[in-house]
Amino acid sequence: xxxxxxxxxxxxxxxxxxxxxxxxxxxxxxxxxxxxxxxxxxxxxxxxxxxxxxxxxxxxxxxxxxxxxxxxxxxxxxxxxxxxxxxxxxxxxxxxxxxxxxxxxxxxxxxxxxxxxxxxxxxxxxxxxxxxxxxxxxxxxxxxxxxxxxxxxxxxxxxxxxxxxxxxxxxxxxxxxxxxxxxxxxxxxxxxxxxxxxxxxxxxxxxxxxxxxxxxxxxxxxxxxxxxxxxxxxxxxxxxxxxxxxxxxxxxxxxxxxxxxxxxxxxxxxxxxxxxxxxxxxxxxxxxxxxxxxxxxxxxxxxxxxxxxxxxxxxxxxxxxxxxxxxxxxxxxxxxxxxxx
Amino acid sequence: xxxxxxxxxxxxxxxxxxxxxxxxxxxxxxxxxxxxxxxxxxxxxxxxxxxxxxxxxxxxxxxxxxxxxxxxxxxxxxxxxxxxxxxxxxxxxxxxxxxxxxxxxxxxxxxxxxxxxxxxxxxxxxxxxxxxxxxxxxxxxxxxxxxxxxxxxxxxxxxxxxxxxxxxxxxxxxxxxxxxxxxxxxxxxxxxxxxxxxxxxxxxxxxxxxxxxxxxxxxxxxxxxxxxxxxxxxxxxxxxxxxxxxxxxxxxxxxxxxxxxxxxxxxxxxxxxxxxxxxxxxxxxxxxxxxxxxxxxxxxxxxxxxxxxxxxxxxxxxxxxxxxxxxxxxxxxxxxx
Numbered sequence: 288x289x290x291x292x293x294x295x296x297x298x299x300x301x302x303x304x305x306x307x308x309x310x311x312x313x314x315x316x317x318x319x320x321x322x323x324x325x326x327x328x329x330x331x332x333x334x335x336x337x338x339x340x341x342x343x344x345x346x347x348x349x350x351x352x353x354x355x356x357x358x359x360x361x362x363x364x365x366x367x368x369x370x371x372x373x374x375x376x377x378x379x380x381x382x383x384x385x386x387x388x389x390x391x392x393x394x395x396x397x398x399x400x401x402x403x404x405x406x407x408x409x410x411x412x413x414x415x416x417x418x419x420x421x422x423x424x425x426x427x428x429x430x431x432x433x434x435x436x437x438x439x440x441x442x443x444x445x446x447x448x449x450x451x452x453x454x455x456x457x458x459x460x461x462x463x464x465x466x467x468x469x470x471x472x473x474x475x476x477x478x479x480x481x482x483x484x485x486x487x488x489x490x491x492x493x494x495x496x497x498x499x500x501x502x503x504x505x506x507x508x509x510x511x512x513x514x515x516x517x518x519x520x521x522x523x524x525x526x527x528x529x530x531x532x533x534x535x536x537x538x539x540x541x542x543x544x545x546x547x548x549x550x551x552x553x554x555x556x557x558x559x560x561x562x563x564x565x566x567x568x569x570x571x572x573x574x575x576x577x578x579x580x581x582x583x584x585x586x587x588x589x590x591x592x593x594x595x596x597x598x599x600x601x602x603x604x605x606x607x608x609x610x611x612x613x614x615x616x617x618x619x620x621x622x623x624x625x626x627x628x
Numbered sequence: 629x630x631x632x633x634x635x636x637x638x639x640x641x642x643x644x645x646x647x648x649x650x651x652x653x654x655x656x657x658x659x660x661x662x663x664x665x666x667x668x669x670x671x672x673x674x675x676x677x678x679x680x681x682x683x684x685x686x687x688x689x690x691x692x693x694x695x696x697x698x699x700x701x702x703x704x705x706x707x708x709x710x711x712x713x714x715x716x717x718x719x720x721x722x723x724x725x726x727x728x729x730x731x732x733x734x735x736x737x738x739x740x741x742x743x744x745x746x747x748x749x750x751x752x753x754x755x756x757x758x759x760x761x762x763x764x765x766x767x768x769x770x771x772x773x774x775x776x777x778x779x780x781x782x783x784x785x786x787x788x789x790x791x792x793x794x795x796x797x798x799x800x801x802x803x804x805x806x807x808x809x810x811x812x813x814x815x816x817x818x819x820x821x822x823x824x825x826x827x828x829x830x831x832x833x834x835x836x837x838x839x840x841x842x843x844x845x846x847x848x849x850x851x852x853x854x855x856x857x858x859x860x861x862x863x864x865x866x867x868x869x870x871x872x873x874x875x876x877x878x879x880x881x882x883x884x885x886x887x888x889x890x891x892x893x894x895x896x897x898x899x900x901x902x903x904x905x906x907x908x909x910x911x912x913x914x915x916x917x918x919x920x921x922x923x924x925x926x927x928x929x930x931x932x933x934x935x936x937x938x939x940x941x942x943x944x945x946x947x948x949x950x951x952x953x954x955x956x957x958x959x960x961x962x963x964x965x
Contacts, residue, residue, distance in 0.1 A: 305800045316816050425656070425955060429948040431892045433899055434940040437915065441922050446930050562805040569807060570896065588811040589901045591818070600804055600812050607803045 291619075295612050306604040307360070310597055311353050319345040321593065365601075366594030370587040375598040378583060384473025385454065386579035389568050392476075392495045393502045397564070400503050401510025402546075402553065408511065409518035409549075410541055420511055427508035432567045436501045436574035443497060450496045452576045459487055498571035506560060506567060513556050518549040551622050558614030562607045651960040660952025667946055671758040675701045675712035675720070678752050685719035721756055721909045723748045732921055732935045742934035744917045748907070750934065754942050756909035761946055764825055764894045765887030771829035773883055776836035777876065783837070784844025784875070785867055795841070798834040806831045810893060814902040821904040828893050832886070836879050843875035850874075878961075885957060888950030895943050911946075914939035 314322055323339040343359070344351045359365075365375035373381075408420035443449045454460065455475050462468045463478075471481045476495070479487030521527060522545050530544045531537075569581030576582075580599065587595035642648060651657050670677065679701035682690075687697050690708055700706040712720070726739065727747035735742040741750040783794040801809070813827035847853065848871060856870050897903050898912030906913070918935035 302800065302803065305796060306804065309797075309800055310812065313812060313816055422656075425951055426948060429888060429951045430944055431896055431947070433896055433915070434944055437918075437922055437936050437940060441930065441933070441936060445922065562803070565805045566807045573900070584808070584811065585900050588815045591815050593815060596808075596812050596815050600808050603808050604800075604804045607805065611803070 292612075292616060295615060299608055299612065302608050303601075303605060306608075307357065307601060308353070310600050310604075311356055312349075314593070314597065315349065317593065360601075365598040368583075368587060368592055368595040368598075370590055370592045370595055371583055375594050378595070379580065379598060379602060382578065382580045382583055385577055386568055386572065386581060388474040388476065389495070389498060389571065389577060389579060390564060393499050393506075393564060393568065394561075396499055396503045397506045397560070398510065398553075398557065401507035402514055402550070404507070405511040405514025405553075406518060406541070406546055408515045409522060412519065417515075420515070424508040424511045427504045428512075430505055432501060432505050432570045433574055435505060436498070436571060439497050439501055440574060451490075451494045452497075453494065454577055455487070455490050455494055459490055494575075498568075498575045498577070501571055501574075502564070502567045506563060509560065509563075510553055510556060513552050514549060517552045518545060521545045521549045547621075551618070554614060554617055554621055557617075558611050561610040562603075565603055565606065647960045651956050654956050654959070656952050657956030657960075660949050660954075660956060663945055663949030664953060667758045667949065668762070670755055671762050672713060674755045674759050675716060676709070677755050681724055681749060681752055683719065683722050683724035685722060686717060689717035689719050721760065722907050723753045723756070723909050725749075725907070732918075732932045734931075735934055741938050744914060744935050745921060746917060748914070748917060750914065750938050753909045753914045754911070754938055757911045757914065757939070757942060758946070760821075760904070760908070760910050761891050761894075764821075764828075765890050765950075768825050768829045768832065768890045768894070769883050769887060771826065772833045772836060773880060775829065775833040776840055776879065776883070777872075779833070780837035780840030780879075781844065781867070781872065784841040784848070785871070791841070795838070798838055801831070801834045807893065807896060810897060811900075811902065814897060819902065819905065821908065821910075824894060824897055824903050828890060828897070831893070832890065836883050839882070840875060840879045843878060844871055847871050847875045881957065881961070882954075885950065885954030888947040888954065891943065891950070892947055911939040911943045915943075 319340050320336050322345055323336045323343070340346055344355045363376055365379075367373070368375050368378055371378040404420050404423070408417045411417050440452070444452060459468070459475070463470055463475075468478065468482050468484065468487065471478055475491035476488045479485060479489075479491060522541075527540060527545055530540045535544075568579070569585060571577070572579045572581035573585050580602075584595060584599040586592075587599075675682075679698050682694075682697055682701075687694065690697070690712055692700055692708055697708075700708045701712055703709055725747040726733075726743050726749055729747055730745050732745050733739070733743040739749055739751060741754060744750050744753070779794050779798070783791040809831045810824075810827045813830055814824055817823040817827060853866070853870060856866055861870070894903065895910070895912030895915075898910050899916045901916060903913055904910050915936055918932075918939070921932040921935050
């Protein structure tokens with residue numbers, strides 16, 4: 288197991304290298320002046336792009352350029368974002384907790400709801416609850432995140448004045464900005480507790496509700512479908528029949544014998560879903576006005592702010608690669624039959 | 629009771645096959661087909677449905693006056709009907725502007741679905757947007773199939789280091805979330821419908837390349853391939869006549885059914901402002917017209933429901949149709965279910 292993890296960890300830099308080569312290759316479609324923007328650290332430097340081009344070998348061959356770029360990336364220089372008027376890395380550092388809070392708040396409900404509904408559907412095959420889950424899954428799967436987000440925004444927030452947009456009410460955000468409330472973690476819900484202000488936590492949770500609801504409906508559909516079909520396979524297997532025959536209670540058979548074996552495809556999907564989750568969070572942020580990474584990178588894509596977009600692509604590539612590693616390790620925990628040799 | 633062809637097996641028509649019967653009896657599949665037929669009809673008849681409200685540029689390019697257009701585009705005997713239906717000039721995809729007012733206007737007799745912010749006729753946008761959606765879906769699937777066939781074909785045919793290299797490329801593209809990568813491409817290529825479509829295709833191909841490679845490896849292991857090889861069939865001929873035709877089927881079917889997902893990506897990019905030019909009949913863009921009227925601060929939030937309701941319904945139903953159809957086809961093809 289340890290050797291497996293170490294080997295996978297050693298592979299990680301190679302994957303990242305490949306991602307960076309791919310992204311840098313795409314940058315070659317741009318002119319040297321446009322590419323220079325990826326190295327500039329401030330507005331002043333942007334005035335002298337020809338100097339930047341010479342300094343970073345942007346008029347030389349591909350591999351020289353790539354080497355120079357990689358060196359800068361290692362030094363932590365991802366360029367300057369004209370959207371946020373800051374270096375890309377600073378913006379990423381500032382906005383990462385906001386997106387991370389949203390992602391973590393989403394992951395659990397999506398998995399739990401998907402697994403729960405998938406189990407129920409498989410156990411009650413072809414009954415009305417199963418039909419309902421199947422229709423719900425295909426409808427949820429067909430809704431673009433932003434469409435459902437807009438519906439919820441218009442009806443729940445616009446009409447019924449429930450929940451709220453942005454991460455928290457304006458006065459709380461101002462208190463954080465002024466330093467009245469200390470941002471220990473950058474997560475509003477946690478910082479509320481750490482500051483001894485449960486009302487802040489409550490407000491944060493309330494504001495998380497709509498994005499989480501949106502993403503749960505859209506993203507849990509896939510899990511329901513996969514779990515339902517693998518659960519049906521398992522429920523027809525011999526060892527489940529044996530478990531029934533020896534008189535185990537139905538609940539134990541379904542949850543201990545059947546579901547634990549049916550969940551493996553869901554773990555695979557959980558890794559893939561993580562990439563999808565990042566996608567969805569981008570649009571949840573845009574629609575519900577969270578000042579996270581998604582909102583920023585969408586704005587920078589529209590403004591053709593390459594350094595920001597490329598920095599985001601690198602970052603998401605890193606996150607997804609790590610998530611895949613975690614999924615591979617989880618396999619061993621969920622299914623001890625899988626060995627890592 | 630001995631007719632001469634008594635023993636000859638009756639050739640099964642496709643509509644008599646077990647697969648098709650299984651498909652037909654599935655109510656969700658029938659619903660999907662009906663939804664798609666509705667949109668296909670709307671897309672095909674778009675010129676006739678909007679004959680009374682075509683934008684000026686479109687009428688000029690068709691060589692018709694306003695009153696002439698009204699009759700000619702609804703009369704199949706008129707050559708302009710066929711031209712507008714099958715090869716409409718690009719100017720017809722521009723949504724006509726009734727006014728330049730930023731305030732949406734509720735549905736009226738003349739504008740049955742209302743007028744969006746900026747004076748855009750919503751009915752026109754929905755009808756022609758159906759055409760745009762089919763167009764995007766079919767074209768992107770086409771590009772995806774070409775890329776996937778080249779990459780998957782090379783990997784499956786040659787194996788070895790090339791296979792390894794191409795499959796690692798697949799892994800890398802796969803490890804960046806699709807929309808982020810599409811955004812990278814879209815911001816590098818710039819705005820425009822064709823460029824967005826290329827961006828989406830460049831993101832969507834890996835899964836099909838991998839699928840084709842797998843199928844090719846399966847087919848290569850079959851006896852008839854060894855037989856063909858043994859009688860001295862050349863490599864190229866072996867690949868194009870024996871391997872590819874037997875391996876490519878599932879990929880084509882599954883990729884075509886993916887039009888729903890492609891339309892989701894395309895409309896999302898359009899919603900963000902990375903799609904077609906402003907004013908092009910595109911559902912995603914029409915929702916972005918609605919953005920400032922959704923959680924309206926003016927006290928009557930649902931007053932302007934029509935600006936976001938119709939285009940979002942159109943997208944949701946269109947994608948639903950494809951997904952219902954896709955599910956049913958997958959179920960019908962999968963021998964285990």
